[in-house]
Amino acid sequence: MKGGMREMFPIDSTSSKQALGRRAVAAAIVVALAVAGMLVATALASTSTHKSSTSRSAKVSDIAVLRGHGSALRARKAATAFAPAGSVLAAVFGETEVFALHNSGNEDCVIHLTAGAGGGSICGAAAKVEAEGEVAVGGGPGPVSGGIGSVRVSALVPDGVSSLTFTDRDGTKYVIAVTNNVVEHEDANLASVSYALPSGAIKTTNVAAVVDQLPTQPGAPGSSS
Amino acid sequence: MAAILSRPGRVRQLLLGVAVAAACATAGAVAAPALATNEYFPSCYPCISSSDNAPENWITNVQAINHSGGGICATVWKNNGGGNYQEMAYECGSGGETATACSYSAEFVGHGYIKTETSAGYLRGRQDNYKSCG
Numbered sequence: 504m505k506g507g508m509r510e511m512f513p514i515d516s517t518s519s520k521q522a523l524g525r526r527a528v529a530a531a532i533v534v535a536l537a538v539a540g541m542l543v544a545t546a547l548a549s550t551s552t553h554k555s556s557t558s559r560s561a562k563v564s565d566i567a568v569l570r571g572h573g574s575a576l577r578a579r580k581a582a583t584a585f586a587p588a589g590s591v592l593a594a595v596f597g598e599t600e601v602f603a604l605h606n607s608g609n610e611d612c613v614i615h616l617t618a619g620a621g622g623g624s625i626c627g628a629a630a631k632v633e634a635e636g637e638v639a640v641g642g643g644p645g646p647v648s649g650g651i652g653s654v655r656v657s658a659l660v661p662d663g664v665s666s667l668t669f670t671d672r673d674g675t676k677y678v679i680a681v682t683n684n685v686v687e688h689e690d691a692n693l694a695s696v697s698y699a700l701p702s703g704a705i706k707t708t709n710v711a712a713v714v715d716q717l718p719t720q721p722g723a724p725g726s727s728s
Numbered sequence: 729m730a731a732i733l734s735r736p737g738r739v740r741q742l743l744l745g746v747a748v749a750a751a752c753a754t755a756g757a758v759a760a761p762a763l764a765t766n767e768y769f770p771s772c773y774p775c776i777s778s779s780d781n782a783p784e785n786w787i788t789n790v791q792a793i794n795h796s797g798g799g800i801c802a803t804v805w806k807n808n809g810g811g812n813y814q815e816m817a818y819e820c821g822s823g824g825e826t827a828t829a830c831s832y833s834a835e836f837v838g839h840g841y842i843k844t845e846t847s848a849g850y851l852r853g854r855q856d857n858y859k860s861c862g
Contacts, residue, residue, distance in 0.1 A: 585832060585861045610826065614861065619832070622861055623802075623819030626826040637821060641829060645815035647808055652815055713801070713820045713845060720813050721805045721841040722781040727770050 565633040565661050568593045568603045568684040569611065585616050587624075593683040601685045603659055605629060613639055613659035615687050620644070621652075636660035638696060638708040642689070649719045655689040656696050656710060663701035670695045672711060765857040769840065774850050779843035787855045790817075790840030791828040796849025802829045804855075806838040813838065820845060830861035 564570050568591055586592075590602035590612070602614040604626075611633065612626035621643035631637075638658045645652035658667060666680045671692045679686050697707040722728065769782040774795075782790070784807060792802035801820035805813040816831035816838070822845060840855035 585830065585859060587860060612826075616830075616832075616861065621804075621817030621829070621831055623817060623827065623829045624861060625819060625821030625828070627821065637825065639819055639821050639825075639827070641817065641819035641827075643804070643815055643817035643829070643831070647814050648812050650815065651818065708822060713799075713822070716843075716845065717801060717803065717815075717818060717820075718841075721803065721839065722779065724781055724784045724839045725769075725771070727772070727775075727777040727780045 564605060564611070564629065566603065566611065566659065566684045567662050569605045585622065586614060587612075590614055593685040594687065596687045599655075599687050599689075601657055601687045603683075603685060611637070611659060613637060613657050613685060615639070615641070615655065615657040625657075632659060633661055635700065635706055636664060636698070638706075640708070640710050640713045651714060651717050651719070653689055654691050654693050654710065654714055655687070656693065656708075657685070657687045658696070658698070659685055660698060661701065664698050667696055667698045669693060670697075765835070765855060767855050769842075769853045769855070770851070773852055776848050777851055778848040779841065780851055780853055782840040782853060782855045784837060784839050785855060786835045786857050787838055787840060788833065788835050788857045788859075789828060789830045789855065789861060790842070791826065791854045791856075792840075792842035793826045793852045794844055794849050795852060796844075798847065798849050799845025800825055800827050800851070801843050801845060802827045802853070803841040804829050804831045804838065805841055806831075806836045828861060832861070 586602050587604060590604040592600060593603045594601045599615055599617040604612040604614060606612060606626060609629050610626040611629045612624050614624035616622040623639065623641045625637055625639040627637045636659055638656060640654065640656055642651065642653035642655045660681055664681055666678050667686050668676060668678050669688060669690060670676050671690065672694045673692065679688055694711045695707055695709050697705055699705055765785045765787055767782060767785055770777065770780040787804060790802045790804045792800045794800040799820065799822040801818060803818040804816040806816050808814050816833065817829040819827045819829040821827045835857040840853050842851055842853040844851065
């Protein structure tokens with residue numbers, strides 16, 4: 504009985520090496536199949552993600568740049584490193600890059616980043632932004648001793664809005680064309696900005712009122728009013 | 729390789745070294761955020777206000793949300809000493825927005841300031857010293 508197994512499966516050095524070789528080949532085939540399977544699965548997953556992402560975007564957004572239909576742009580400024588993940592570079596105006604983002608909270612955002620200066624973003628409920636657009640008023644930095652710095656407008660507008668009309672405090676008007684659903688412009692004397700929605704309704708933001716209500720100094724740390 | 733594998737003691741030493749290095753890296757990663765600012769304000773939230781100032785801290789960015797649906801502004805104020813603050817960045821949005829103001833400079837001591845554009849509401853602010861904006 505002791506020699507029984509050896510007789511049934513005789514083990515000598517030659518057959519042992521051959522068996523090892525066969526096992527190695529078999530293992531290599533298994534590994535190759537596993538890797539191939541993973542690659543195919545990844546490709547399928549990528550395809551389905553892309554499809555669902557595209558169809559989801561098409562459903563939720565009336566803003567072309569958020570559906571990935573904007574003109575391809577290559578980031579040119581160092582400020583891009585500060586942009587939130589998932590944001591789309593929509594336009595570059597001078598030193599400022601403007602991004603659009605549909606975030607996980609079902610909000611649409613417009614983000615402006617200026618290399619070597621300030622920046623910011625606003626986000627609003629996607630349904631509202633896609634119907635009316637959104638306008639951010641921001642800027643900075645201001646004087647060392649207090650007060651507000653530059654005045655910068657960034658807008659994300661629905662498809663069909665082709666330009667924005669800017670009105671200065673002295674009544675001067677000028678028009679800036681929309682690029683990939685966004686506009687960004689700096690003007691310290693700005694009074695208002697307006698645009699016509701596809702419905703014909705005019706949307707106006709009173710920039711002067713927003714800027715004038717900001718204090719020249721903040722309140723005490725930790726205080727509320 | 730064969731020599732190493734034939735010496736279980738060496739393998740154990742190698743694994744121990746790797747484990748110690750991994751532990752050090754993990755500890756470092758956990759300890760690093762202790763220097764980060766990520767502070768919500770006001771402390772009485774939820775409460776109604778028209779403007780709120782955060783405590784002084786090392787900051788670069790300020791975010792504001794008006795949960796009542798009105799317009800909102802966020803401002804990053806740098807403390808220059810002597811009671812003087814410098815506005816480093818501000819951002820306002822009309823109509824139920826989240827506004828984030830980012831200074832993109834090295835962090836500095838100061839505090840975030842948020843206010844409604846119209847009437848008082850349930851406001852929530854957050855100040856941080858992160859590199860990214862938003």
